[in-house]
Amino acid sequence: MGGATMTTYLIRRLLQSIIVLFFVTLITLLLVHLVPGGPVVALVGVRATPQQIAYYNHLYGFDQPIWVQYWRWVSQFVQGNFGYSLKNNQSVASEIAQYLPKTLVLVALATVISLVFGIPLGIYQAVKRYTVGDYALTWVSFLGYATPTFFVGLIMIDWFSLKLPIFPSQAPQGTTVGQVLSQPAALVLPVFTFAFVEYALWSRYMRSSVMDNLVQDYVRTARAKGASERQVLWGHVFRNSLITIVTLIGLSIPTLVAGAIFVEVVFNYPGMGLAFYNAAQNVDFQTLMGFTVIATVATIVGNLAADVGYAMLDPRVRY
Amino acid sequence: MSMITPPPEGPSAGAVLDAPPNGAGTLTAVEAAELGLEPTAKPRSLLRRGWEVFAENKLALASLGGVVFMVGFCFIGPLIYSTDQVHVSLAQSLCPPGSGHPLGCDQLGYDLLGRLMTGGQTSLEVGFAAAVVSVLFGTLYGAFAGFVGGPIDAFLMRVVDAGLSIPYIMVLIILSVIFRPSTTIMIFIIAVFYWLGVARLIRGETLTLRTREYVQAVKVIGGRRSRAIIRHIVPNSIGTIIVQGTFAVADSILILAGLGFLGLGVSPPATDWGTMLSNGTNYLQSQQNYWWLIYPAGIAIIVTCISFNFIGDALRDAFETRLQRR
Numbered sequence: 001m002g003g004a005t006m007t008t009y010l011i012r013r014l015l016q017s018i019i020v021l022f023f024v025t026l027i028t029l030l031l032v033h034l035v036p037g038g039p040v041v042a043l044v045g046v047r048a049t050p051q052q053i054a055y056y057n058h059l060y061g062f063d064q065p066i067w068v069q070y071w072r073w074v075s076q077f078v079q080g081n082f083g084y085s086l087k088n089n090q091s092v093a094s095e096i097a098q099y100l101p102k103t104l105v106l107v108a109l110a111t112v113i114s115l116v117f118g119i120p121l122g123i124y125q126a127v128k129r130y131t132v133g134d135y136a137l138t139w140v141s142f143l144g145y146a147t148p149t150f151f152v153g154l155i156m157i158d159w160f161s162l163k164l165p166i167f168p169s170q171a172p173q174g175t176t177v178g179q180v181l182s183q184p185a186a187l188v189l190p191v192f193t194f195a196f197v198e199y200a201l202w203s204r205y206m207r208s209s210v211m212d213n214l215v216q217d218y219v220r221t222a223r224a225k226g227a228s229e230r231q232v233l234w235g236h237v238f239r240n241s242l243i244t245i246v247t248l249i250g251l252s253i254p255t256l257v258a259g260a261i262f263v264e265v266v267f268n269y270p271g272m273g274l275a276f277y278n279a280a281q282n283v284d285f286q287t288l289m290g291f292t293v294i295a296t297v298a299t300i301v302g303n304l305a306a307d308v309g310y311a312m313l314d315p316r317v318r319y
Numbered sequence: 320m321s322m323i324t325p326p327p328e329g330p331s332a333g334a335v336l337d338a339p340p341n342g343a344g345t346l347t348a349v350e351a352a353e354l355g356l357e358p359t360a361k362p363r364s365l366l367r368r369g370w371e372v373f374a375e376n377k378l379a380l381a382s383l384g385g386v387v388f389m390v391g392f393c394f395i396g397p398l399i400y401s402t403d404q405v406h407v408s409l410a411q412s413l414c415p416p417g418s419g420h421p422l423g424c425d426q427l428g429y430d431l432l433g434r435l436m437t438g439g440q441t442s443l444e445v446g447f448a449a450a451v452v453s454v455l456f457g458t459l460y461g462a463f464a465g466f467v468g469g470p471i472d473a474f475l476m477r478v479v480d481a482g483l484s485i486p487y488i489m490v491l492i493i494l495s496v497i498f499r500p501s502t503t504i505m506i507f508i509i510a511v512f513y514w515l516g517v518a519r520l521i522r523g524e525t526l527t528l529r530t531r532e533y534v535q536a537v538k539v540i541g542g543r544r545s546r547a548i549i550r551h552i553v554p555n556s557i558g559t560i561i562v563q564g565t566f567a568v569a570d571s572i573l574i575l576a577g578l579g580f581l582g583l584g585v586s587p588p589a590t591d592w593g594t595m596l597s598n599g600t601n602y603l604q605s606q607q608n609y610w611w612l613i614y615p616a617g618i619a620i621i622v623t624c625i626s627f628n629f630i631g632d633a634l635r636d637a638f639e640t641r642l643q644r645r
Contacts, residue, residue, distance in 0.1 A: 016477065023481035031490070035497050146624035148573055148593070150580045151617040154600060158613070162604070169604065257486035262577060266600075277581060280492045288493050295486045303484065 006311065013307060017300045024296045025077070029070055032285050082290035087282045092290035095275060100294075101177045103260050103271035109187070110194035110263075111249070111256070118199045119245065122206025123238065129211060137203065144200025149259055153193045153266035160189060171269035180270070190267040194259055201252065202245060209244040213237045243313045250306025253299045369558070372637035379633030385626035389619070393439030402433030405588050416611055423611040425598060434590060435615050441591040443623070445505050445575050450567035452510040457517025458560055462552045464518070465525030466544060476522065479515050487512040491574065495583035502585055505578075509571050517563050524556045558638030565631035569624040576620050592616045 040048075040056045048056075057063045061072060076083075082092035125134045161169035171190045172183035180187070213219065214237060222232045257273075264273035272291060279287035373379055411428035414420055422431040464475040494500075494508045528534060529552065537547040553560070572592075578584050579593020580600075599612030 016480070019477055020481040020484050023478065024485050027481070027485070028490075031493055031497070142625055142628055143621070145628055146569065146573075146621050148576045148580065148596075148617075148620060150577065151596065151620065154596070154603060154613055154617070158603060158610075162608070254483075254486040254488070258488040258577070261488055261492075262580070265581065276489065276492070280496050280581070280583070283496055285493075288489070288496070292485065292489045292493065295489055296484055299484045299486060 009311070010308065013304055017304055020300060021297070025074055025293060026070060028289050028292055028296075029066070029073060032289060033066070035285075077293065082294070083286040085279070085284050085287045085290075087279070087284040088287065092287055095287060096272070096290070096294060098175065099270065099272040099275045102180055102269070103264070103273060105177055105180060106190060106194065106263065106269060106271060107256055107260055109191045110198055110259075113191065114195040114198035114202055115245075117195070118202030119206050119242075121199075122203040123210050123233070123241070125203065125207040126210035126214065127233065129207075134207075141200040141204045144197055145204075147197075149193065149197050149262040150266045152196055153189070153263060156189045156193050157266070169267075171264075171267040173268075173270060175270075190263050190269050193266070194263045197259055198256075201255070202248075205248055206241060206245060209241040210237055213240050216240075243310065246313060247306045247310045250302040250304075250309060253295075253302040257295050257299075369634070369637040373633050376633040376636070378629050382626035382629035382633075385622055386630065389439065389623050389626070390443060393436050393443055396436045397433065400433060400436070402430040404429055404433055404437045404590075422615055423609075425595070425612060426602065431611055431615060434595060435592075435619060438590040438592050438595050438616065439619060439623075441502055441585055441589060442572050442575055442593075442620070445502060445509065445591070446568045446572035446623075448506040449509040449513060449571035449575075450564050452506060453513035453571075454517050454560060454564045454567055456510070457514035457563075458521045458553060458556070459548075460514065461518035461521030461523075462525045462548045462556070465522035466529050466548055466552060468529075472522075476519070479518050482512065482515040483519070488574075488577070491578060492581065492583060495578055495581075500583070500585065502589070505575060505585060509574050513567055513571065517560075517567070520559060520563060521556055524559055525552050528552050528555050558634075562631050562635045562638065565627055565634060569627035569631070572620065572624055572627075592620050 040053050040060065040062055054063075061069055064072075073083075080093060082096065084091050085095060088095065121137055125137050128134050157169045160166050167188045168183075168186040169189070170186065172180045172186040174180050174182075218236060219232055222236050227235070260271065261273035261276060263269065264271045265277050268274065276288065276291050278284075279291070408428035411420070411424045411430075414424040414428075416423040416431075420430050420432070422435065425431055425434060460475065460479075464472045491508060491512065494511075498504050498508070500508060529547075531551075534547055534551050537551065575584065575591055576593030576596070579591045579595075580597045582594075582597055584591050584594040584597070593616075595616040596613060599609065599616070602609040602612055
């Protein structure tokens with residue numbers, strides 16, 4: 001792949017991402033205007049007088065044309081001003097600074113653990129396909145798909161915290177990442193709940209990816225050259241299958257966001273997901289919008305990274 | 320959840336057809352048909368062949384049984400086992416399973432077995448309806464975009480990209496906060512996101528289908544676009560559509576359960592399985608173990624969703640093998 005084509009491709013994808021971001025931010029802003037009575041009523045309550053509503057409408061610029069509001073909001077956003085949560089009396093940027101690191105810790109731990117189990121077991125399933133072991137593990141991953149994340153969490157609490165009091169039922173509390181990490185026992189249940197749900201995803205994709213690769217010509221070539229099954233599997237198939245998984249991790253951010261929200265609510269884990277849930281309960285639109293746009297940017301970056309990563313890892317991909 | 324289904328999953332019909340023949344000298348049925356040779360046996364309909372492959376799969380049949388059971392339990396059950404699911408009776412609050420109340424009562428004194436049926440009605444109705452709405456709309460949108468191609472296709476697909484780049488759960492939560500949903504609104508809130516994935520998939524399918532001779536023929540004889548899409552593209556993607564629809568039901572039920580758990584589900588006295596779990600959570604940690612507030616609703620969700628997932632999987636096999644062994 002030539003350097004020039006890669007650059008053109010990157011530029012095209014970046015432009016596409018900007019267009020996507022434009023749509024998303026516009027939709028988010030329009031959503032808030034869907035609130036019955038307008039965004040100010042959500043803020044000051046339904047019993048506010050018309051004068052108060054008009055005052056706040058003017059104060060926050062909601063009486064301006066939508067494109068003026070949009071421009072102001074986006075230009076503030078680009079400068080790092082994500083809005084101000086009146087319910088929490090805190091800027092959304094400082095909320096993100098406070099909660100995001102803790103959520104990243106949770107997601108990272110769960111993802112690493114689920115990959116440690118999911119990749120080898122997925123390979124095992126593909127190699128021993130249609131055996132008892134494969135069917136048993138297929139059941140496990142289908143259970144992971146069909147069980148709501150929060151129900152996994154509830155079962156974990158019931159079994160490993162109430163029936164067998166091994167682990168605390170509540171996630172570690174604290175304002176800093178250090179405080180959260182200093183209570184490993186309390187981290188076990190939230191992390192494993194999240195990891196189980198992710199495991200279902202990775203193992204399933206790994207299985208189908210390895211199965212696809214096992215019938216490729218290069219595998220036949222390797223076998224014909226006299227490579228052992230071990231060499232074929234780990235030297236060839238494994239490395240090619242990993243490409244799929246790397247791409248998938250980039251594409252799975254919306255799923256991870258959903259997982260984080262439910263795990264954090266069930267275990268009262270002090271991260272972005274719980275803060276988002278609380279904002280929903282308090283009808284705090286500034287926080288809801290700010291968090292949504294940040295998560296969207298993360299998703300777009302993830303998709304971009306997946307595409308670029310795929311192009312770099314697989315030299316057959318050309319643009 | 321299947322919202323992140325990656326493009327390379329599963330060979331498309333086109334890929335299978337374009338594959339080189341298995342052995343030199345022998346013609347596959349497809350090639351024989353293309354060359355105008357007589358088929359050896361009378362061709363059976365697609366759905367018939369699909370059903371035959373499906374029926375060989377024991378797990379799929381058991382899952383179909385599971386779905387039929389859940390539907391019967393929720394919709395016919397209340398006719399046999401009728402309970403009051405509207406009036407609160409605090410005297411019965413949290414009564415344990417026993418005579419009169421096989422699964423006990425919840426904190427407001429509703430009989431839990433009856434509540435499971437009522438809640439299940441909501442969950443299944445929303446699941447089915449959201450699946451139908453999103454698959455119908457997604458199919459037409461994707462088929463149209465793929466068929467017209469060019470800048471219109473590019474624009475329509477950027478809209479889909481934009482939608483898929485928003486973490487869906489966040490917008491679902493915002494929408495639920497804004498609308499305080501009824502069952503009907505819930506259906507559209509879920510469908511508003513779910514159609515995106517369907518549209519992308521069907522568009523991909525359409526790109527391979529639109530180059531086929533029989534689709535080109537419509538254009539040649541002066542047929543309208545809508546005719547090519549509705550009479551040729553959509554029927555030939557029916558396998559993908561049905562499989563997606565099946566997964567869509569399971570996913571919609573899970574999404575509804577999630578929103579219910581967050582306290583954003585349907586309003587009382589109506590309920591759904593997720594809302595029931597949400598209420599039960601408050602009592603999980605109390606001294607007495609109120610297991611009946613948690614497990615029946617949770618297991619109902621799992622049984623329903625796992626059945627739909629297994630059925631979807633079996634259907635995918637059924638529709639794919641149709642190309643290899645007829």
